[in-house]
Structure formats: structure tokens, C-alpha cells
Amino acid sequence: MRHLTRGAAAALAASLLALAVGCSGSPDGGDAGAGKPARSAAAVALPAPSGAPAPAAVLTPSAKAGEVRVEQGPFTDRVRLTALALAPAGKPGVTGHLAVTSDVSDVLALDLRAAYYDADGRLLGTGTFHYQEEGADASGTDHHDGPRAAGDGIDFTVPADQLTSTPASAVLTLPVLVSE
DSSP: OOOOOHHHHHHHHHHHHHHHHHHSSSTTSSSTTTTSOOOOOOOOOOOOOOSSOOOOSBOSSOOOTTOEEEOOOTTGGGEEEEEEEEOOTTSOEEEEEEEEOSOSOOEEEEEEEEEEEOTTSBEEEEEEEEEEOSSTTOOTTTOOOSOOSBTTBEEEEEEOBSOSSOOSEEEEEEEEEEEO
16 A cells, blocks of 8 residues: 655545535535535636747757648648648748538638748748638628638638748748638
8 A cells, every 4th residue: 555645635625624624514624604605616717828938939850941841730630721832922822721520510710820930040020811702791801712621622722921031931820710
């Protein structure tokens, strides 16, 4: 039989005491709260989601020239990304095709983000592709005029914004995917 260390025993005792106090009608274990609803547990403070994580300042390991990596995230298992390519230096961006594989519903909203890196793996800039189906809540700038993201999917281009140099590689993330 294993014996608890003093620290573990103290932590266990504190937990049991907190549990006993939380289950009783009053802090002293008396029946002062009989007939009254039990106190609710204290709210747990969790940090609010802050959106997609910032891209890494340095890509480790460095990517091959022209490589487009897909960062695994909460939606990457629901889609198939094909024909990924880094567009030429004249108009840098990531192009490709997205198809939903988890169901047959239409995509209502989609955000794709790309982080662009130089040959040494240093971050040069980012870009975002927004897709939103036509509707009352689609604003003029977020609306996508291309093909609908249904059936076979949608072709996309994530344009690079304010690059400091010519990108050699990119990392693509999928922070938003809303389907019917």
C-alpha cells in the first residue's frame, strides 16, 4: 500500500473539507439553511476566446520553397483542402479548393487565413479570405461573388496583405466554418 506524502494528504484534506462545507446548509455544517435553496457554486472564470491564434514569428522547421502547410484546427477534419499553391510574386497569395467532407450542407460562412514566410522561415505578413452566403446579414464587403460553397466546394484565394518581402511559403488556417 502506498502512503500519501504530507503535501498530498494536506491537499486531500482541504478538498474534502471544501466539499463538506459546500454540501452543508451552513459553513459550520449545521442545519441553518434547512428549507432554503442550496447556494450555487462560485462561477468559474474562463478566458473568452480571442479568435484565431497569431501566426508564429518563425516557421519551424522552415518550409520548402512554394510549400503551403495547413495548420490543424477545430475544422480541418471537416474539410478537404486541395490544389494548394503559393501564387506568384506579382500578386502573392494562397490559392486552392475547399470541400466540406463531414456532411452535405452548404457553407454559410468561412474564413481562411494565411501567414506568409520568407525562405528562412520568418513571418512576412498575413492575409484573409472571407466567404459568406448571400442573405440579409451579408455585408457588401464580406459577400463572396464566386461559386457557392456547396456540392463540390469552392475555389479560394487568400491575398497577402502588406508583405515586407516576397514570400517563399505559407501556413493556412481555418478559424471559421459555419454550415447549415
